[in-house]
Amino acid sequence: MKKNIILLLIIFFLTGCSVNYNIKINSDLSVVESAYITESEDFYKSFYKTTKANALNSVLNIYNDFLKEEKYDAKVIPEKGPLVEVEKEYKNIEDYLNTSLLFNDYFDKINYRKEEDKIIIETENFNKNDSENPDRFYAEKVDIAITPSFKVVDSNANKVDEDTNTYHFYLDDKMEDFKIYLVLNTSRKFYANMNTYMIILVSIMCIIISWIAVGLLNKKTKR
Numbered sequence: 001m002k003k004n005i006i007l008l009l010i011i012f013f014l015t016g017c018s019v020n021y022n023i024k025i026n027s028d029l030s031v032v033e034s035a036y037i038t039e040s041e042d043f044y045k046s047f048y049k050t051t052k053a054n055a056l057n058s059v060l061n062i063y064n065d066f067l068k069e070e071k072y073d074a075k076v077i078p079e080k081g082p083l084v085e086v087e088k089e090y091k092n093i094e095d096y097l098n099t100s101l102l103f104n105d106y107f108d109k110i111n112y113r114k115e116e117d118k119i120i121i122e123t124e125n126f127n128k129n130d131s132e133n134p135d136r137f138y139a140e141k142v143d144i145a146i147t148p149s150f151k152v153v154d155s156n157a158n159k160v161d162e163d164t165n166t167y168h169f170y171l172d173d174k175m176e177d178f179k180i181y182l183v184l185n186t187s188r189k190f191y192a193n194m195n196t197y198m199i200i201l202v203s204i205m206c207i208i209i210s211w212i213a214v215g216l217l218n219k220k221t222k223r
Helices: 002-014 052-069 093-099 101-106 194-222
Strands: 018-025 031-038 073-077 083-090 107-115 118-126 141-148 150-155 159-161 166-172 181-189
Touching (some): 093 101, 101 118, 141 181
Antiparallel strands (some): 031 083, 118 181
């Protein structure tokens, strides 16, 4: 029932739309799941003389009680499109993978295993978008962005943002096959903007060395 309730909301919003689906894996292995849903212009044509934000809110209000019951926070953000934000926190990664909307809707199987200090996540059996699969939530484009608090040692991500340690997996409604593969090293935490810190540190060291060199040169000149 839980999955079907959430699917009702997502199916209504996402037909012909796009979504940024974010997964943040914290250092204690808790997970924050958030989806940012953007609607197409065709969606708004069925709403007469109302703003886009009000149109989204009118749909969201239908499901608010169900969403709250399942501990989902959902709201319309007018200044960003507008768009709908749906968010939920999970106590651990196993709970997330077993109950999350995206993983259990798009894949028949999620392999999750620990090998010493590594965590390996791999999906199997992609449920493609077709008429024989009416319960799939439909979106033209999905950007799955996974941001772990640990170093990633292997993945099949389409794009990597090294500054934020975010791994992007791109999915669309024409794909016949799709999988996610990610290997985390839990003994190596990721520190944001480390490259920036290193550049600053090197710059400071260069200034100090230059200052010392100039001082020594001045002493020699005076002699």
